[in-house]
Amino acid sequence: MTIRIDVLTIFPEYFTIPLQNSLLGKAIKEKIMEVYVHNIRDFAKDKHKTVDDTPYGGGPGMVMKCEPLYDAVESLKGNNSLEHVILLSPGGQLLTQEKVKQMAQWKDFVLICGRYEGVDERIVENLITEEISIGDYVLSGGELPALVVIEAVSRMIPGVIGEWESVMNDSLYDGLLSYPQYTKPAEFRGIKVPEVLLSGNHEQIKTWREQQSLLRTKKKRPDLFYKYQEKKINEPKKVE
Secondary structure, three states, X not given: OOEEEEEEEOOHHHHOOHHHOHHHHHHHXXXXXXXXXXXXXXXXXXXXXXXXXXXXXOOOOOEEOHHHHHHHHHOOEOOEOOOOEEEEEEEEEEOOHHHHHHHOOOOEEEEEEOEOOOEOHHHHHHOOOEEEEOOOOOOOEOHHHHHHHHHHHHOOOOOOOOOXXXXXXXXXXXXXXXXXXXXXXXXXXXXXXXXXXXXXXXXXXXXXXXXXXXXXHHHHOHHHHHHHHHHHHHOOOOOO
């Protein structure tokens, strides 16, 4: 099954290069996934292609208008199920690997890239199905978050990454940071690669990596470590 992603933005050129390069570009070229970028200005009715206006009640900045966004989303009917219409927003659910895995199972979704002071609240209340944030910091718009979502989801689609084992070894795939990695030379400026990795004993290497993943996560991201522990405790026990 090919997943379809429709992106609504006022800066479609923002996506041109990222969607043509690396594994993401290859996945789109090979039809493993389809990404369509739509210019919201194309749905503005006036000659100036206006997509924003001053906020009611006063205040700084501009607010994205209802009409162009509604028309842009509705134009996708017949090509996109519109079951998942997502606004990239600081008020949204924080993007996590679990959420990415869930999204990779969808047949399609829409990403709306906000700009200025945000979008008219009637869009939030009546058009979108959920909001997603990539972190608690300020960006100029939703274009970069949309690219983050697209790339993260792409890695969970079989066929995008050559070896699925590589995906499973990624940091956060199972809720933990990945173990430390080393390559040649075996010694650099007096610093040696851990002996176990040179042993050829795959069971010992596997055990070492699992231990290092836990230790590394506990040290660098204790929030993830304790969340992982809680998840393991609450997992249903296998019946032998």
